[in-house]
Amino acid sequence: MTAVRTLDPITTEIVRSAFSAAADEMNATLIRSAYTPIIYEMKDCSVALLDADHRVLGQSAGLPIFLGNLEICTRLTEEMYGREGWQPGDVWIMNDSYLTGTHLNDMTVFGPIFVDDELVGFAACRAHWLDVGAKDPGGPMDSTEIYQEGIRLGPMKVVDGGVQRRDVADLLGRNSRFSYPAVGDLGAQIACVRTGQRRLEAIIAKYGKETIDAARDEIFAQTERFERAAVAAIPDGVYRAEGSLDNDGNGTDPCWVRLTVEIRGDEMTIDLTETDDAKHGPVNCGEAQAISACRVAYKLLINPGNPPNGGAFRPLTVEVRRGSMLGAEEPYPCQWYFTPLGLLIDLVVKALADVLPDQAAGASYGDSMVIGITGIDHRNGRPWLDLEPTVGGWGAWRGSDGEDGLINNVNGSLKDLPIEVLETKFPMRMTEYAFRTDSGGAGRWRGGNGIVREYTIDCPEAQLFLWFERSVTPAWGLAGGGDATPPVVVVNPNTGHERRMLKASRVALVRGDVIRTMTGGGGGFGEPRERDPEDVRRDVRNRHVTPEAARDVYGVE
Numbered sequence: 001m002t003a004v005r006t007l008d009p010i011t012t013e014i015v016r017s018a019f020s021a022a023a024d025e026m027n028a029t030l031i032r033s034a035y036t037p038i039i040y041e042m043k044d045c046s047v048a049l050l051d052a053d054h055r056v057l058g059q060s061a062g063l064p065i066f067l068g069n070l071e072i073c074t075r076l077t078e079e080m081y082g083r084e085g086w087q088p089g090d091v092w093i094m095n096d097s098y099l100t101g102t103h104l105n106d107m108t109v110f111g112p113i114f115v116d117d118e119l120v121g122f123a124a125c126r127a128h129w130l131d132v133g134a135k136d137p138g139g140p141m142d143s144t145e146i147y148q149e150g151i152r153l154g155p156m157k158v159v160d161g162g163v164q165r166r167d168v169a170d171l172l173g174r175n176s177r178f179s180y181p182a183v184g185d186l187g188a189q190i191a192c193v194r195t196g197q198r199r200l201e202a203i204i205a206k207y208g209k210e211t212i213d214a215a216r217d218e219i220f221a222q223t224e225r226f227e228r229a230a231v232a233a234i235p236d237g238v239y240r241a242e243g244s245l246d247n248d249g250n251g252t253d254p255c256w257v258r259l260t261v262e263i264r265g266d267e268m269t270i271d272l273t274e275t276d277d278a279k280h281g282p283v284n285c286g287e288a289q290a291i292s293a294c295r296v297a298y299k300l301l302i303n304p305g306n307p308p309n310g311g312a313f314r315p316l317t318v319e320v321r322r323g324s325m326l327g328a329e330e331p332y333p334c335q336w337y338f339t340p341l342g343l344l345i346d347l348v349v350k351a352l353a354d355v356l357p358d359q360a361a362g363a364s365y366g367d368s369m370v371i372g373i374t375g376i377d378h379r380n381g382r383p384w385l386d387l388e389p390t391v392g393g394w395g396a397w398r399g400s401d402g403e404d405g406l407i408n409n410v411n412g413s414l415k416d417l418p419i420e421v422l423e424t425k426f427p428m429r430m431t432e433y434a435f436r437t438d439s440g441g442a443g444r445w446r447g448g449n450g451i452v453r454e455y456t457i458d459c460p461e462a463q464l465f466l467w468f469e470r471s472v473t474p475a476w477g478l479a480g481g482g483d484a485t486p487p488v489v490v491v492n493p494n495t496g497h498e499r500r501m502l503k504a505s506r507v508a509l510v511r512g513d514v515i516r517t518m519t520g521g522g523g524g525f526g527e528p529r530e531r532d533p534e535d536v537r538r539d540v541r542n543r544h545v546t547p548e549a550a551r552d553v554y555g556v557e
Contacts, residue, residue, distance in 0.1 A: 007214045015207065015215035019058030020307060022199035023049050026123060027060035030192035035184030036130050037425065038387065042415050044128035049196050050074060051121045051216060055310030057200075063126075064412040065338055066102075067299065068313060069292040070124040073100060073108045077155040086112035086119055089162030091193050093186075094155040095132070097146060097334035101289025104132050104150040104334075105139055109158065109189035113197045115204050123196025125189050129182055130385060133175035134335070137374045138387040141465050141505045142249055143282045143333040151175040159190060177383060220311030228266035230302045231315045234355055238262045241351035243343050246472045248281025249336065249503050254472060255283055255325060257343050261351045266315055268302075270294045270348060273321040275340075284328035285337035287320045293341035294318045296409065297348035301359045338410045339469050342366050345409055346395075346475075353478050362395025362447055362477045362484075362523025364408055366470035369487060369519050373455065373509070375462035377427050386426045387465075388417045393440045393448030393484060393521030395475060402448030402522035404435055404544065427459035436485070436518050437543050442553045443481030443524025444531050449544055450487070450519035457513045464491070464507040464515060471502055474520050481524030482553070488518045528554050 026047040034040040046062030047070075054071040076099050077092055078085065091111040095104050110124035132150035134140050143149050151172070158168045172186060173179035204212055239261045244254035258274040272294075278284045298316050299308060306312070320327040325340055346363040353360035368389035377384045389411060394402040407414045419430045432454035440447035468487045475484035491499040491507070493516045501507070509515075536556040539545035550556045 007211065007218055011211065012215045012218050015203070015212060016219050018203050019049055022196060022203065023047055023058035023060040025199060026125065026192045026196045027062065029195040030125055030127060030188050033188035033191050034127070035181035035188065037417060037421055038130055039127050039185060039188070041417055041421055042388065044414055045126060046070065047125040047192060047196070049121065049123055049200060051310065052119045054122065055220070056308060057121065057216065057310070059308060061413045063410070063414060064296045065289065065292055065341060065410045066126055067292050067295045067308060069101065069288055070108065070110070070126060072288045073110055073124060073155070074122045080155060087161060088112070088114045089159065090157055091159035091190050092155050093153060093158045093168070095153050097152070097337065098286045098329060099154065099288070101286035101292065101337070103139065103337050104134070104152055105129050107189065109186070109193055111159070111193045111197060113200050115201055115209065120204060120209065121200050123193045123200070125192040127185060127189055129176065129185055130387065131177045131182070133177070136465065136505065137177055137385045138372050138465070139335045140282065141467050141503055143335050144250060144280050145331040146333055147331065149282070149333055149335050158186065164190070178385070219309055223306060223309055223311035224314045226303055226306060227312060228315050231263065231268050232266040234263045234352070236263050236265070237355070239351040239355070241347040243347050243473050245283060245339055245343060246469055246502065248279035248283045249467070250281035255279055255340065257326070257340050257347060259344065259347055259351065261348060267317065268298065268315055269317045269319065271319045272326050272344070273319055273324070275321070275324050275326050278323060278325050278328045278332040282333035282335035283339050284325050284332045284334050285341060286334065287322070287327045289337055289341060290320050290326035290344070291318045293344045294348065297345040300345070300349060300409070301352060301356055336467055339367050342408050342410045343470070350476070357479070358398055360478060361397035362402065362441060362443070362481055362525050363475035364394045364522050365392030365450055365475055365484065365487070365520040366408060367468070368408055368411060369469070369517070370467040371515070371517055372465035373426070373428065373462055375459055378459045379427060384426050386417070386422065389414065390451065390453055390517055390519050391416055392450040392519035393475070395522035396441070396443050396445035396447050396481060396525035398479070398525060399445065401446045402440060404440070404448040405451045406448065429456045429458060430454065431456045431514070435544060436521070438546050438549050439485040440521030440544070441475060441477040441482040441484040441524030442528040442549070443477055444526025444528065445481070445524065446531070446539065446544070447475065447477065447481065447484050447522035447524045450485070450521045452516065452518050454514060454516045457509050457511055460511055462509040464504060464509055466501060466504040468502040470520060475523040477523035478525050480527040482528060484521035484523055487520045490516045
């Protein structure tokens with residue numbers, strides 16, 4: 001019988017930090033090498049270092065919606081091609097929505113890591129590609145089937161035995177309206193994987209595989225103990241919540257997300273099976289992303305300060321119904337897969353708010369609120385595309401106001417596009433960027449405000465695409481806190497040609513047209529009349545609250 005090696009705590013912590021540092025270096029390589037602003041400025045990407053059993057060793061700051069999701073790509077590839085399918089020097093790519101759970105723009109690139117001919121782990125990264133050949137630039141707002149959303153790849157080798165496959169790079173470049181940056185971003189992702197391979201090889205060379213394995217097992221075991229203790233502190237029971245999206249982008253009917261959270265001892269089960277069937281519009285997602293969204297909600301409430309790893313989600317079970325909006329199958333469209341997931345995350349928190357009052361927050365503004373503007377740049381004759389999410393308000397919680405002007409919880413560390421970059425790269429101007437006064441829900445702790453972001457077109461012709469959500473079910477408050485103001489988008493405001501819309505495709509624009517986007521705020525927490533009057537007066541001075549709202553809602557002159 002082989003004795004199990006135990007490590008001292010100092011070595012364990014050194015190895016833990018080494019895993020995290022390796023992931024951070026992978027992320028830095030990707031961002032610094034990328035060709036498109038959506039990656040190098042907005043940081044729409046995520047990376048992970050995995051062990052040989054596809055468990056997370058380290059994951060850098062990135063999009064929370066990919067939490068624990070990159071390993072599904074290596075697992076599925078191994079299921080399809082066998083353990084012997086992994087060979088030194090290989091790098092793979094995939095983006096199939098029904099496998100990865102996300103939309104086709106999110107390309108996942110990954111490769112095995114070998115030491116002395118033994119498979120010891122994987123390096124993986126995911127990044128949003130600006131265009132993957134969908135029927136509309138960047139991705140359609142009104143697709144009705146997956147085939148309209150771009151090139152779809154199951155797992156395939158993009159580097160074979162250390163030699164990059166020119167045929168695959170050519171295929172990907174030919175299927176993008178922006179082929180040069182697409183191939184450049186592919187190279188950045190391959191470099192990211194190579195960085196992860198080198199770093200794990202170096203860690204093992206320094207400490208030895210036996211030590212690394214023992215440290216990993218202890219890290220996973222520690223994390224699991226912490227997680228289970230936190231879940232066990234929640235009263236046993238079944239907790240429910242439901243909410244709806246405005247529509248699926250093609251119809252007018254609401255799309256319902258329904259869930260139950262069951263706590264039994266140190267186990268949590270999130271049941272999504274009563275959610276609506278898959279929709280004909282692009283609000284569906286693959287099962288893998290529904291599980292990731294539940295993991296985000298779980299970490300918002302359970303030890304949020306502990307970085308996730310292979311032991312983090314052992315107390316959590318997620319049940320998804322195949323054929324539902326959160327378990328989509330071919331041919332249902334998935335372009336805006338994250339829309340129901342932002343709602344799902346808020347609903348998990350709402351379901352547990354009464355038993356976790358110190359951890360729960362009011363709902364956030366809810367969606368990524370995407371604007372796309374495209375056309376031909378008259379300055380150089382080249383096609384251009386600005387595709388960006390828009391920040392909004394987060395919900396307040398006991399002890400703190402919600403954050404103003406922050407990206408939604410699906411996207412985490414994603415950045416908005418700087419005005420200087422936007423005006424340099426694209427033929428338009430940003431004529432206003434400000435907080436949206438009174439958009440956050442009132443409360444003893446105020447919900448965060450949304451923002452106003454106004455664009456003016458400077459080229460002869462362009463087209464507008466919009467995906468703004470949560471107008472019918474805006475961010476709700478908790479414990480007596482008020483609901484937030486929903487989003488609004490106005491084209492050519494305060495003119496005889498004013499038009500209001502939230503979801504739109506191929507809206508014709510000309511030079512001088514103005515698009516004014518206004519995102520929603522976050523829900524409030526606690527009774528508004530209990531808010532400290534000095535806080536209300538400071539809000540008025542900072543233009544977060546109008547004098548009228550201070551008087552009528554908060555009772556402060």
